[in-house]
Amino acid sequence: MIKWFPGHMHSARQQIAEAMPKIDLVIEVLDARLPLASSNALLTELRGTKPCIKVLNKSDLADPGVTAEWVRFFEQSGKGVKALAINATGKGETARLTRLGRSLMPHRGGPGKPLRILIVGIPNVGKSTLINTLCGRRIAKVGDKPAITRSAQQVDLRNGIMLYDTPGVLAPNLEDQRGALCLAATGAIGDNAMDHEQVAAFVGDFLLERYPQHLVERYRLKDMPENGESLLEEVGRLRGCLATGGVVDRQRAAELLLNDLQGGRLGRISMETQADIVVV
Numbered sequence: 186m187i188k189w190f191p192g193h194m195h196s197a198r199q200q201i202a203e204a205m206p207k208i209d210l211v212i213e214v215l216d217a218r219l220p221l222a223s224s225n226a227l228l229t230e231l232r233g234t235k236p237c238i239k240v241l242n243k244s245d246l247a248d249p250g251v252t253a254e255w256v257r258f259f260e261q262s263g264k265g266v267k268a269l270a271i272n273a274t275g276k277g278e279t280a281r282l283t284r285l286g287r288s289l290m291p292h293r294g295g296p297g298k299p300l301r302i303l304i305v306g307i308p309n310v311g312k313s314t315l316i317n318t319l320c321g322r323r324i325a326k327v328g329d330k331p332a333i334t335r336s337a338q339q340v341d342l343r344n345g346i347m348l349y350d351t352p353g354v355l356a357p358n359l360e361d362q363r364g365a366l367c368l369a370a371t372g373a374i375g376d377n378a379m380d381h382e383q384v385a386a387f388v389g390d391f392l393l394e395r396y397p398q399h400l401v402e403r404y405r406l407k408d409m410p411e412n413g414e415s416l417l418e419e420v421g422r423l424r425g426c427l428a429t430g431g432v433v434d435r436q437r438a439a440e441l442l443l444n445d446l447q448g449g450r451l452g453r454i455s456m457e458t459q460a461d462i463v464v465v
């Protein structure tokens with residue numbers, strides 16, 4: 186269904202392995218709405234015993250209760266792992282991250298001994314935004330569209346912290362079907378890689394089950410549609426996504442629903458809870 190694998194990600198494994206000895210701390214940026222689907226098992230393997238902070242970014246868009254559960258889950262997931270929910274666009278929030286980083290590595294950060302941090306994550310989780318906020322200025326390209334290319338970066342924050350964001354891009358894991366749909370739903374894996382109607386129907390089914398009230402409020406629904414497909418029909422009708430002859434243009438209705446989800450207009454929504462952990 187979803188095919189998307191930029192060539193430059195093939196070498197990420199080797200590059201990360203090579204960078205690791207020069208790094209004190211890894212910041213793995215995850216999307217708080219889908220912490221599993223936005224993670225990459227490769228990093229766990231390459232990181233070894235290096236301390237790691239799992240940043241659950243975009244927490245402003247996620248369900249706060251669910252995010253709090255994820256933070257607890259990751260904190261208990263292994264030695265040397267910390268977790269923090271933030272909104273990378275906010276200065277105050279990244280200050281908490283800096284403090285946590287320093288507390289994990291108290292012997293680094295002095296003169297001649299910078300705290301060397303590698304920032305990694307799959308595309309679109311907010312790595313560049315985080316780097317810009319940490320720097321206090323815009324040095325990394327931020328894009329709505331995933332996989333924007335940018336040059337190698339090593340940034341001296343002039344506070345004893347050195348940031349590396351290369352090689353920082355990991356490939357998303359698209360093997361798990363539900364995870365891939367969550368990634369597509371939140372816009373993490375590019376427009377042309379997905380069938381909007383299929384993704385929107387999945388989102389519809391999911392929202393009807395977990396967040397029905399959010400749908401009622403956004404679209405002023407009178408009756409609850411039975412499933413995602415009929416939700417799309419209803420939303421299309423209510424919002425005037427009509428083709429000739431008055432039939433609902435499902436493609437447009439799908440895009441409308443996904444845009445609302447991605448823009449946070451459906452409220453704070455988490456796509457994954459711990460019940461979604463696939464036991465392997």
Ligand SMILES: Nc1nc2c(ncn2[C@@H]2O[C@H](COP(=O)(O)OP(=O)(O)O)[C@@H](O)[C@H]2O)c(=O)[nH]1
Nearest residue numbers: 243272273308309310311312313314327328329
């Ligand atoms: N609402 C919200 N949007 C964010 C946050 N962090 C990043 N974004 C947005 O997510 C998109 C991708 O961010 P970017 O930094 O380019 O991701 P990268 O591909 O990991 O470098 C951009 O549109 C950002 O403005 C956040 O904490 N909250």
Ligand SMILES: [Mg+2]
Nearest residue numbers: 312313326327
């Ligand atoms: Mg980026």
